Amino acid sequence: MEPDQIVRTFVEHYRRRDHRYAPESSLVRPPDDPVLFTTSGMHPLTPYLAGRPHPSGRRLVNVQRCLRTTDLDEVGDRTHLTVFDMLGSWSLGDYDIAESLNWGYELLRDGFGVGPGRLHATVFGGDDQVGPDETAWRTWTALGVPVELNREENWWSNGPTGPCGPDSEIFVWTGEGPPTGTPGTDGRWLEVWNHVRMRYHRHDDGRLTPLPQPGIDTGMGLERLEMVLRGGRSVFEGEGLASWVDDVGGLWPLDGTPLRRVCDHLRSAVVVIGDGVRPSNTGRGYVLRRLVRRALTELWRDDPARSLSALPDEPYADTVRRFRQHSDVDVLRRTIADEEHRFRGLLRRGRPVVDRLRSRGPLTGEDYRWLHDTHGLPRDLVDGPLAERG
Ligand code: SER
Numbered sequence: 001m002e003p004d005q006i007v008r009t010f011v012e013h014y015r016r017r018d019h020r021y022a023p024e025s026s027l028v029r030p031p032d033d034p035v036l037f038t039t040s041g042m043h044p045l046t047p048y049l050a051g052r053p054h055p056s057g058r059r060l061v062n063v064q065r066c067l068r069t070t071d072l073d074e075v076g077d078r079t080h081l082t083v084f085d086m087l088g089s090w091s092l093g094d095y096d097i098a099e100s101l102n103w104g105y106e107l108l109r110d111g112f113g114v115g116p117g118r119l120h121a122t123v124f125g126g127d128d129q130v131g132p133d134e135t136a137w138r139t140w141t142a143l144g145v146p147v148e149l150n151r152e153e154n155w156w157s158n159g160p161t162g163p164c165g166p167d168s169e170i171f172v173w174t175g176e177g178p179p180t181g182t183p184g185t186d187g188r189w190l191e192v193w194n195h196v197r198m199r200y201h202r203h204d205d206g207r208l209t210p211l212p213q214p215g216i217d218t219g220m221g222l223e224r225l226e227m228v229l230r231g232g233r234s235v236f237e238g239e240g241l242a243s244w245v246d247d248v249g250g251l252w253p254l255d256g257t258p259l260r261r262v263c264d265h266l267r268s269a270v271v272v273i274g275d276g277v278r279p280s281n282t283g284r285g286y287v288l289r290r291l292v293r294r295a296l297t298e299l300w301r302d303d304p305a306r307s308l309s310a311l312p313d314e315p316y317a318d319t320v321r322r323f324r325q326h327s328d329v330d331v332l333r334r335t336i337a338d339e340e341h342r343f344r345g346l347l348r349r350g351r352p353v354v355d356r357l358r359s360r361g362p363l364t365g366e367d368y369r370w371l372h373d374t375h376g377l378p379r380d381l382v383d384g385p386l387a388e389r390g
Contacts, residue, residue, distance in 0.1 A: 001112070001229050003085075003222055003239050003322065007063050010087045010220075013107045014061035019089060022060040024324065027067050027083070027275040028284065036284050037067040037272075040158065041088030042196075042217040048092050049163045049198045051212040058094040063087050063222065065271060065323050069287055075264045076257035078234040079190060082291065083268035085222035085240075085323070093213030100195050100216045101139045101168060108170070108193075112229055116144060118173040120182060120189050124166030125149030129208055133197065136168040148182045156196040156217075161204055163211060167196040172228045192228055193220040236260050240322050241267065243315040251310055258298045265295040266308070266336075267319050273332050274325035279339045292339045293378070301384035304347070308340055309333070347385060350377045354386045 001009070011021065025044035027037050038044060041064040048054040066086045074080040091100065101121075108114040121140045126132035132149065140147045157164035173179040175188035183189040198215040200208040223235040232238065236245055236259075244263035248254065254262060269291045272284070279289040299306045316329045353375055357367050363382070371377040377386065 001226070003226055006112070006222060006226060006229070007085075007087065009111045010107065011061055011063070013103070013111050014059070014089050017059070017103060019059040019061040020056040022054070022056055022062040022090070024062055024064050027065055027272060028277065035159065036287065037069070038064065039068055040064070040066055041086045041219050042090070042198075043158060045090060045217075046158065046163060049090070049211070049215050049217060050201065051093075054092055058092045060090040060092070061088065067268065067272065067287075072290075076261045078236075079224060079227070081221075081223055081235060081264050081268070083264075083271045083323075084224075087220045087222055087225070089216075089218045091216035093215055095216065096214070097133070097136050097168065097195060097197050097216060098139045100218060101136060102143070104170065104193060104195060104218065105143050105145070108172075112225070114172055114228065118179065119145045120148065120171045120173070120179070121145050122148045122150050122154055122169045122171070122183055124154035124168070125151055127151050127155075130166065130200070133166045133168065136166070136195075136197075140168070146182070148184055150184070156194065157202060161202050163198045163200070164202050164208075165197040165199040165214075167194050169194050174228060174233075190224065190228060192224050193218060234260075236263060240319075243318045247311055247315050252299060252303075252306060254298070258301070262295045262298050265291040266311075267315070269295070269336060270316055270319045270327070270332050271323050271325065273335050274320060274323065274327040278335060279342075289339065292336055293343050296340060296343055297378065297380050297384060300347075301380070304385045309337055346376055347381065350375050350381075351386055353377075354382055 022045065025038055029035055029038060041062060042049060054060065064086050065083060067083045072082060075082055109116060123136045123140065124133040137147055154167050154169065155164065156167040169191050170193040171183045171189040171191050173188060174190045180186055196217040198217050199211055201211055202208055223238050223240055226238045227235050235241065241263055244267050245259065248262050249259055269288055272288045277284045277288050279285050279292065313329050316332050320327045320329065354371065357363060368379045368382060371382055372379065
């Protein structure tokens with residue numbers, strides 16, 4: 001199934017169950033939000049989950065572009081992306097977890113053809129503040145889906161304070177042959193969907209109080225679902241990454257983690273620029289700067305002459321379309337080219353500094369810190385393009 005068809009199937013499933021489409025938000029959060037980027041589908045809906053009436057009613061569905069910098073160091077493996085699309089459904093004080101899980105199960109089985117034998121669920125097993133989620137456990141058991149109980153892993157919050165609650169995660173078996181073990185014991189169980197019972201508000205002092213209106217918040221990563229449906233081994237085999245992988249991999253002899261990093265970071269940078277961010281030394285601009293510079297660091301490790309301007313328009317245009325943005329490809333390319341130019345200048349100025357330090361002996365941890373903090377030279381660059389020559 002193509003991503004567009006996956007989105008249509010998802011939205012249609014919930015529309016038939018009286019959900020209305022909630023407009024997608026920008027990745028850029030308004031100034032009163034302490035968080036820089038939209039990290040999940042529920043994030044823009046926080047006030048409504050906390051009790052404010054939503055203009056579209058009590059049942060919502062949408063697809064929302066998200067950015068997670070917490071996953072930045074994991075990017076390069078098979079399943080993590082910095083920017084991705086999240087398919088979401090919500091009950092704002094309407095139905096509870098049993099309906100949510102049953103509808104989710106029906107969609108996976110009938111809409112997406114994921115056989116029940118490939119599913120495993122995890123459920124909140126209780127802690128000293130909140131009891132186990134017996135309803136979720138009973139619902140999965142009635143459906144014949146095996147359940148694993150956890151504590152912290154099955155408690156969802158969007159930050160240290162705010163709405164939170166026990167969640168139930170759905171895993172799909174991605175290994176060869178019949179499933180073995182549980183999500184906790186076998187990494188071939190891949191988490192695809194999370195159903196959160198938004199029931200509590202966490203206060204500054206750690207106290208939990210019940211929300212005025214308990215709700216449900218679900219989120220499923222589009223690229224992961226596509227991977228599972230195509231029986232792929234990595235999200236980088238999916239349609240949304242294909243043009244990056246083909247063009248980057250066709251131009252330069254990269255593979256494995258370096259190729260995946262370059263593709264993820266460039267694609268993410270395109271979406272971030274599309275939402276109006278420009279590279280800078282603080283906040284969102286710094287995240288964007290890091291994305292572009294990390295991609296260049298991977299590229300320049302073997303050959304500092306490589307330039308992103310060699311890439312064709314195609315991956316840029318494809319990403320703009322897939323993320324429902326309207327960016328001008330020339331503006332995207334120019335923004336990235338300017339950042340490449342600045343980074344090249346930084347390296348040129350950094351080389352004599354690094355060479356001078358090296359002439360005194362092997363670099364120490366303190367040297368690396370100084371190079372990073374004072375000259376903006378990350379360690380992988382100092383050890384890569386700025387490595388000792390000869
Ligand atoms: N908020 C939950 C998550 O991001 C489900 O949407 O996983």
